[in-house]
Structures are given as structure tokens and as C-alpha cells.
Amino acid sequence: MTERRELRIWRGEGGEGAFASYLVEAEDGEVVLDLVHRLQATQAPDLAVRWNCKAGKCGSCSAEVNGRPRLLCMTRLSALPPDQPVVLTPLRAFPSVRDLVTDVGFNYAKAREVPAFVPPPGLAPGEYRMQQEDVARSQEFRKCIECFLCQDTCHAVRDHEENLAAFAGPRFLMRVAELDLHPLDAAAETGLDRARSAQEVHGLGYCNITKCCTEVCPEHIRITDNALIPLKERAADRKYDPLVWLGAKIGLRSGKTTP
Ligand code: SF4
Ligand code: SF4
Numbered sequence: 001m002t003e004r005r006e007l008r009i010w011r012g013e014g015g016e017g018a019f020a021s022y023l024v025e026a027e028d029g030e031v032v033l034d035l036v037h038r039l040q041a042t043q044a045p046d047l048a049v050r051w052n053c054k055a056g057k058c059g060s061c062s063a064e065v066n067g068r069p070r071l072l073c074m075t076r077l078s079a080l081p082p083d084q085p086v087v088l089t090p091l092r093a094f095p096s097v098r099d100l101v102t103d104v105g106f107n108y109a110k111a112r113e114v115p116a117f118v119p120p121p122g123l124a125p126g127e128y129r130m131q132q133e134d135v136a137r138s139q140e141f142r143k144c145i146e147c148f149l150c151q152d153t154c155h156a157v158r159d160h161e162e163n164l165a166a167f168a169g170p171r172f173l174m175r176v177a178e179l180d181l182h183p184l185d186a187a188a189e190t191g192l193d194r195a196r197s198a199q200e201v202h203g204l205g206y207c208n209i210t211k212c213c214t215e216v217c218p219e220h221i222r223i224t225d226n227a228l229i230p231l232k233e234r235a236a237d238r239k240y241d242p243l244v245w246l247g248a249k250i251g252l253r254s255g256k257t258t259p
């Protein structure tokens, strides 16, 4: 069945702009990105929107639909109120470039601030072995498609621009948690306590576990429950007993590595 839906899209550049309304044909089963493409093809060829895979895997079509951070390619029209316009705005937490496109460079800068995996001494690539339970634990975090919807929705970034310098945001705190749990990561032997650095360098203390990041994650990663809360607990434990942490880390690695 074909119907006409109203799209209300924020249009402008560099933060200056206004909403424009369009009536666009829609077919059963379509997603918001289908309508945006039809709009570009028929009425607004200069509309700026970022997308790539149209399969929920590249993370580039992030925007806000009716005020909620979402992937345009994974948001079915049937999930939105049929009698109301579909309101599309760019990610609010990041600087506007044009129309629905934002500058997400903040996230790449934060990614670079997280120290990389430290290879275990004495093992060459190809000789690494991990227990399946350790693989499974980090597998959830590695489903991340870097859409940055969690970063956009976190109030510590969204409502407090002044926090940007000191807060990495949920996606990158999750990365710290992943590396902290990695049984082969040798950061501890270089003197880096990843959980404490989450607190002291990456702003974990700004997170008050509201779980908004978890609610918008299109990969259904339990960011708060499985990454941030345990990371807070480990940071607190190690602050008061760093020797126990170092011993446990070294013991964990040798104990969980199989030949
Ligand atoms: S749980 Fe923490 S990181 Fe996630 S949205 Fe809330 S404050 Fe931000
Ligand atoms: S954790 Fe989820 S919401 Fe955040 S960037 Fe990754 S996939 Fe997107």
C-alpha cells in the first residue's frame, strides 16, 4: 500500500537553519532512510545525509528521529506514530555540518586517547590463546558499529558541553572495560591500571548509570550493566588495594592462558 508521510527535516549549515516539511510517498515495510532517499530523488537533491550500508552495520546513518537517537536505516515507519510527521534532526551532541550530517570527530579524538592493547611479552602473534569464556565476555563489546548513538544520548555530553574535554563517553569507556578484562593485555606490566585510568583520565565518574546509552544501542550491547558498572567497581577496588589488583592481573593471565 502506498501512502504519503510528512517528513519534517532540520535543514541548515553550521548550526544555523530551520525545519522544512515535505510530503513523501511511502510503501509498506519501508524504513526512514527509504523516504529520505525518495525525497532526495524527487524534491530535495541537495539534502545532506550520511549513510552507507543500509543494513545497520556501518553506523553512519545516525540521526534523531522524533527526538530519539536512531539509525535511519533501521527505523521502520510502522514503528512511528502514523498520524504525526516524522521529525528528523542531526545528532544533537555533535557540531552540525549540514542538514542531517554532523561532525563526529570528537569520538575519533576520544578513541585515540585510549591506550591500545599491550601485547603479552614472550608470545608472538599467532601464539595467543584465550579461554572461550574470556572471548565471549569481550565479544559483546566488539559488536559495536561505532554509530555513536550512545555518545549522543549520554546526558554528560549532550547537556554539558563543558564535560567534553574530560569525558570519553560510554563507547570509549566500554573500550577501556574490554581491554581491562582482556586476559592477555599486558598494560599492567607497564604500570597502566586501565580501570583507574577510566576514572582518573577518561571521566568514568561523570557516568551516573542512567542506562540511556544502553537503551539506544542498536546492537543491544548492555553497556552500563556489563561494561560501566563493573568498571566502576574495579576502579574503586583497585584504588584501595592496588597490590591485590596487580597480583590478580598477573595470576589471571597466566592462569587463563592455555597452551
Ligand atoms: S549510563 Fe553513564 S554513560 Fe550511559 S548514558 Fe547514562 S551517564 Fe552516560
Ligand atoms: S556501543 Fe552501541 S550505541 Fe554505542 S557506538 Fe557502539 S553500537 Fe553504537
Ligand code: FES
Pocket: 051, 052, 053, 054, 055, 056, 057, 058, 059, 060, 061, 062, 071, 072, 073, 074
Ligand atoms: S546505513 Fe549503515 S548503519 Fe545505517
